[in-house]
Amino acid sequence: MSRTVYCNGEFLPEEDAKVSIFDRGFLFADGVYEVTSVLNGKLIDFDGHAKRLERSLGELQMASPVTTEELLEIHRKLVAENNIEEGMIYLQITRGNPGDRDFAFPPSDTKPTIVLFTQTANLLHNPKVDQGMKVVSVEDQRWARRDIKTVQLLYPSLAKMAAKAAGADDAWMVEDGAVTEGSSNNAYIVKGGKIITRHLGNEILHGITRAAVLRFAKSAQMEVEERAFTLEEAKEADEAFVTSASTFVMPVVQIDDTPVGTGTPGSVALRLREIYLDEMQKAAV
Numbered sequence: 400m401s402r403t404v405y406c407n408g409e410f411l412p413e414e415d416a417k418v419s420i421f422d423r424g425f426l427f428a429d430g431v432y433e434v435t436s437v438l439n440g441k442l443i444d445f446d447g448h449a450k451r452l453e454r455s456l457g458e459l460q461m462a463s464p465v466t467t468e469e470l471l472e473i474h475r476k477l478v479a480e481n482n483i484e485e486g487m488i489y490l491q492i493t494r495g496n497p498g499d500r501d502f503a504f505p506p507s508d509t510k511p512t513i514v515l516f517t518q519t520a521n522l523l524h525n526p527k528v529d530q531g532m533k534v535v536s537v538e539d540q541r542w543a544r545r546d547i548k549t550v551q552l553l554y555p556s557l558a559k560m561a562a563k564a565a566g567a568d569d570a571w572m573v574e575d576g577a578v579t580e581g582s583s584n585n586a587y588i589v590k591g592g593k594i595i596t597r598h599l600g601n602e603i604l605h606g607i608t609r610a611a612v613l614r615f616a617k618s619a620q621m622e623v624e625e626r627a628f629t630l631e632e633a634k635e636a637d638e639a640f641v642t643s644a645s646t647f648v649m650p651v652v653q654i655d656d657t658p659v660g661t662g663t664p665g666s667v668a669l670r671l672r673e674i675y676l677d678e679m680q681k682a683a684v
């Protein structure tokens with residue numbers, strides 16, 4: 400059945416939603432995006448995603464075509480129209496259609512393009528939680544502003560394909576010997592009870608799930624260290640896991656050919672997943 404999507408002010412059947420071939424998102428990947436999960440028909444951490452969207456737009460000198468209140472209404476209407484109990488809402492905003500292809504930004508009164516669509520997914524009972532994920536390491540060849548959530552996702556897509564070709568689930572990207580993050584998630588290790596994850600900076604996306612998970616870990620008296628860690632350190636860790644809006648907290652049980660710890664999902668990761676889901680479902684809107 401056709402989904403209802405949102406495109407530039409209108410709710411439409413997906414086959415009727417159209418974007419120009421001159422759109423800068425298409426020609427230059429000149430756009431940003433957000434992904435918000437839905438559990439029991441409610442939005443998880445909408446405020447966090449809305450704030451990061453604002454930041455991404457600001458870093459690229461793009462104006463938002465909607466207010467945060469309007470954005471919430473659009474998300475809610477898409478959940479209702481598509482009967483989404485569990486899944487994701489994807490949002491993309493681009494610098495719009497200036498009419499001609501030109502590297503220079505178009506005049507500031509060019510209307511941005513805004514598109515939102517839904518996808519259903521089995522998020523809570525994802526079978527990967529029990530199995531744990533296998534990751535392979537790849538060189539991080541992305542641009543240097545990974546803190547901006549842009550739609551230039553070709554390198555993460557290549558990394559994902561490299562992982563699949565190696566029989567793994569995902570890739571961990573490595574720069575100067577240190578792990579930056581997963582293809583579409585933040586990366587963590589646990590050593591001697593301490594949770595270690597890369598510090599914020601331009602090298603990684605500032606995960607909304609990461610922020611919440613670290614907050615919950617600290618209030619549960621778990622020790623957290625935000626610093627770069629090497630691939631070798633990760634392979635010798637007791638546990639590893641990733642976080643994102645679509646996987647929440649997901650154990651990692653193998654890095655390249657090395658099992659992590661016992662090679663099964665770790666207790667810290669599983670506990671954090673439980674706390675995260677409990678707390679975030681209570682706060683869902």
Ligand code: PDD
Nearest residue numbers: 434583584585604606607608609643644
């Ligand atoms: N990806 N790092 C990268 C490179 C990401 O693409 C993502 C999210 C994250 C985690 O951020 P958050 O916790 O805010 O989802 C970290 C989304 C889910 C995606 O592209 O589908």
